[in-house]
Amino acid sequence: MEEHLSEIISQVYNKNKRNLFAFLTGAGISADSGIPTYRGVDGIWIKGTKFHKPEEFGTLKYFKENPEEVWQYSLFRKKMFENANPNESHQEIFTIENLLKDRFHLITQNIDNLHRRAGSSRIYEIHGNNREIKCSNGCKEIMHLPVEIKGKNIDEELTEKEINLLKCSECGSWMRPNILWFDERYDEKTNKIFSSLKIAKNSGILFIIGTSGATNLPIAIAETTLKYGGTIVDINTEDNHFTELIKNKKNKIIIRDTSTQALRTIKKIIENIN
Template sequence: MDLHEARAALRSARRVAVLTGAGVSAESGIPTFRDAQTGHWARFRPEDLASPEAYRRDPEMVWEWYAGRYRDVLRAEPNEGHRLLARLEREKGDGFFLATQNVDGLHARAGSTRLVELHGNLLTARDEVTGEVFPLAAPDALSTPPVSPNGNRMRPNVVWFGEFLPEDALEAAEDAFAAADVALVIGTSGAVYPAAGLAVETRNRGGTVIEINPTETELTPRMTFRLRETASSGLAALLDSGS
């Protein structure tokens, strides 16, 4: 398959499923989890900051880390990659589905609505007793650990090491990728399962799978077509209707 054929496949597809990872948000200046471990945080292992055990041991330290990431996310803006995916959703309507591994909320801010956030969202927190999700206060008004309107302590609303993905979100994503005519895999290393297996299901069922990533990934050999581009430039090339 060449670029012209990939464009034609996407244009004619009735059902399109998309998986995005950290590479999409990198163009908005948001570092990956490990890239954000600089300065004071460089001495910690990821498991020291993002696991149930770490939170039980020191919730104040974990919240200090996440409050910093929360401030970074709010300063960022959606980039052209986010906006192009929102445009593709408008074109495909109910036939579009987006599953993201990102926790920054930028897809929603760009206008995406047919969306599941497989790893949660940094802009919200979860009541430790009831499980209800609430938006965080503005950074200058945020005290940590935050307390829910119910009076209970809240934890970051993200999936930590050792935790399962939200069952309803994963099930919706599995259904969408199984039914997709075309799946796009954008800015993800393909190393984290079960999310990495979604597009493989599309390929196994006879669909077309297109990867957009500047470098090869663990999923590259399973792809129908590959664009060695950033998210925004790769999507721009793929959605170009002039050729």
């Protein structure tokens, strides 16, 4: 496997066109930092006596009916993200970014900010992020979450002051986290749909790490790389939707190892080319 990987990496490195190195990451990469996956059992939000599945809770429809509750959840997650630290996989990716510079692109489904905190900057956050807010009624501007609003414990209610800070200054509607919910579509402004597909098109190699491909943009990214002759490297602990997509294709490498171990190998290969 390592030999094959090394061969493909140096081929892409020496190409003049379609020679970008793209990394697509998901919740699996943050698991070692103690952040549960959104869909995993731990991701279920319990409020009072109500148990919610993410698919019903993580929707614009639910937010419109229960804005304070969704904000409490979002601020609870904010505290969890802030208390977590980037792990070795985030750090290995940042080291690879430094080796490849502008030929490196990181597309992440994670909203937890751990890639940036590890130092990465060439990032496309396709599911949005928890640091920004926008009007739930569609006023255009995307803003930072006001600094006065801190992360919360699971049973902490919003204060009057926080509620006021979370109202749109244009129309008075609730502001909402700038993340993609299950009943929403990808767009360029929030989700970088066109930018990420363009990167996929120009990538000679796409490393997929810690994501199963349960949403449609990540799958479209992998399909695009394949369509233009790039290779997919599926680094996950088990088979997933991407594996299904590439199993009969020629341009693929499947690695069933931890992300940290696989990234160490990739970094070593790239260091030896430089």
